[in-house]
Structure formats: C-alpha cells, structure tokens
Amino acid sequence: MNVAREVRDRYTGAFNAHDMKALLRTFSPAGVSISPEGVSQGHSELASYLEEFWTAFPDVRAVLTESSEGEATTVDELLMVGTHRGPYTMPDGQVLSATGRPVRLRCCYVCTVEDGLITSLRLYFDQLELLTQLSSSVTLRRS
Known part of the structure; x- marks a missing residue:
C-alpha cells in the first residue's frame, strides 16, 4: 500500500468514526477540500464543514x-x-430541515x-440525486 492510500484510508476511518482530531491529523493545515457545497481551506474550515x-x-x-491509486x-x-436528522445547507444555500429520510448517495x-x-480533497456527487432522496416534493418524470 502506498502512502497516499494509507493516508486516505485513515481519513475515511476517522470520517466514519466522526473523530475530528484523527481526521485532521491526515489533512494538511493548508489543505483544500472542494465539494458541491463549497470550498474549505485549512483545518478550521474543514472542521466547521464536517461538523x-x-x-x-x-x-x-x-x-x-x-478505489484506484497513483503515487500521490x-x-x-x-x-x-x-x-x-438535522439541518442541511444545500449547495444553493437553502437550509433543508431534517426529513428523517435515509440517504445512499453515490x-x-x-x-x-x-x-x-x-x-x-475533491468530492463529486449528483446534487439532484441527493435532493431527490431528501425531498418528498421532488418528482422525476421519464420521457
């Protein structure tokens, strides 16, 4: 296992355990995380986003x-x-109150x-897929 894979696996383990201290030990203080919700730079912004x-x-x-890996x-x-189970800020800035709905997001x-x-760390996901799973008012029609 190369270093990049080992670090990424420790990040995922800490994410799943909701262990912020362990997670931040895998992340550069100047690191950048990018997702549809926005950009987090550094430990404090990443911690705020994850909390x-x-x-x-x-x-x-x-x-x-x-999974796939290269050298770095x-x-x-x-x-x-x-x-x-709690408020979620959507990528457009709207806050969606807890729905109690299960999510399985690719x-x-x-x-x-x-x-x-x-x-x-760049995260990609289908925002419509997430919205559809969270909202009972969204209806998709097939042509």
Whole structure:
C-alpha cells in the first residue's frame, strides 16, 4: 500500500468514526477540500464543514465501492450512507430541515497527498440525486 492510500484510508476511518482530531491529523493545515457545497481551506474550515455535515447526518458513513491509486493520488468511488436528522445547507444555500429520510448517495473522491498529508480533497456527487432522496416534493418524470 502506498502512502497516499494509507493516508486516505485513515481519513475515511476517522470520517466514519466522526473523530475530528484523527481526521485532521491526515489533512494538511493548508489543505483544500472542494465539494458541491463549497470550498474549505485549512483545518478550521474543514472542521466547521464536517461538523455541520455530521449534524445533518449523524450516522453517516462512507462505504468504499471502488478505489484506484497513483503515487500521490487516490480516486475512490463510494456510497455516503446515513439518515437526514438535522439541518442541511444545500449547495444553493437553502437550509433543508431534517426529513428523517435515509440517504445512499453515490460519490467520488479525488485525493492528493504530499509529505504524508492530504493537500487536496475533491468530492463529486449528483446534487439532484441527493435532493431527490431528501425531498418528498421532488418528482422525476421519464420521457
């Protein structure tokens, strides 16, 4: 196992345990996390984002489905699995109150590691898929 994979796996383990201290030990103090919700730079912004996310989905965990790695980069496909139990700020800035709905969201992380720390973590997911799972008022029609 290369260093990038080992660091990324420790990040995922800490994320699943909701262990902020362990998670931040994997992340560069100058690191950047990018997701549809926005950009977090550094430990304090990342911690703020994750605490808000863990409040919205207190039982959330990342379930790895596929992974690939290079010397300094990992690419992981996963499912974010949890229950919407608290306020969640949508990518457009609207706050969605707890729905109690289960979520199984397909995601992709691209992670870059330098000197044993994550310097860039990019999360991709289908925002419509998430909204559909959270909202009973969204109806999709097939043509």
